[in-house]
Amino acid sequence: MATPYGPAKGEPGYRNRQPRFRRHNRQLRNLAGIRNANRNWIALVRLTLLDIPSWSLAAAIPGLSVVADAIWLSRKDARKLAREERESGGRAIVQTFEFRRCEVCRRPLVGAEAEERRRLIILSPEARRRPCGPNCAADRKLKVWSRLTRRRAGDAVEKDSRAA
Numbered sequence: 001m002a003t004p005y006g007p008a009k010g011e012p013g014y015r016n017r018q019p020r021f022r023r024h025n026r027q028l029r030n031l032a033g034i035r036n037a038n039r040n041w042i043a044l045v046r047l048t049l050l051d052i053p054s055w056s057l058a059a060a061i062p063g064l065s066v067v068a069d070a071i072w073l074s075r076k077d078a079r080k081l082a083r084e085e086r087e088s089g090g091r092a093i094v095q096t097f098e099f100r101r102c103e104v105c106r107r108p109l110v111g112a113e114a115e116e117r118r119r120l121i122i123l124s125p126e127a128r129r130r131p132c133g134p135n136c137a138a139d140r141k142l143k144v145w146s147r148l149t150r151r152r153a154g155d156a157v158e159k160d161s162r163a164a
C-alpha cells in the first residue's frame with residue numbers, strides 16, 4: 001500500500017531515499033565530475049506592524065524585490081526580524097523557499113525554479129552552463145544580475161571595515 005511518503009517498496013515508482021543511497025549517488029556523480037548541489041533556503045518576511053528596519057534592508061537578498069511590508073532575507077535574518085516584530089506586538093509572516101542563482105547569468109531562482117535548476121545541474125558536468133530561461137544569455141551579456149550581487153558584496157566590505 002502507498003505510504004504518505006509515496007509508493008511502498010515493490011510498487012511502481014518506489015525509490016529508496018535512505019541516506020546511504022543518497023551518499024552513493026553523490027559519490028557516483030563525483031566520479032563523473034559532477035559537483036554536488038545542496039538545497040539553499042531563503043525566507044520572505046511579511047510585516048504587519050513595523051516598517052522594514054534599515055539593518056534588514058542592508059541584509060536583503062540582492063536581486064529580489066523589497067516592498068513596504070515584505071522583504072527577502074536569509075532564514076537567520078528572517079527569524080531575527082520576526083522576533084523584533086513579535087516583541088513590538090506585531091505578527092510577522094515568514095515563508096521559506098528553496099533558493100539558487102543561475103550559474104550563467106546570476107539571476108536569483110526561487111522555489112520550484114530553484115529546485116528544477118538543482119535537479120538539472122546534477123545530471124551532467126555541463127548542465128551548469130545551460131541557460132535558465134529565454135533571457136539568460138542577454139542578462140549575462142548585460143550583467144543585469146551579476147552587477148546587483150557585486151554591489152552588495154562591496155557594501156559588505158564597507159560594513160566590515162567600519163566595524164573593524
Ligand SMILES: [Zn+2]
Pocket residue numbers: 102103104105106107131132133136137
Ligand atoms: Zn540564467
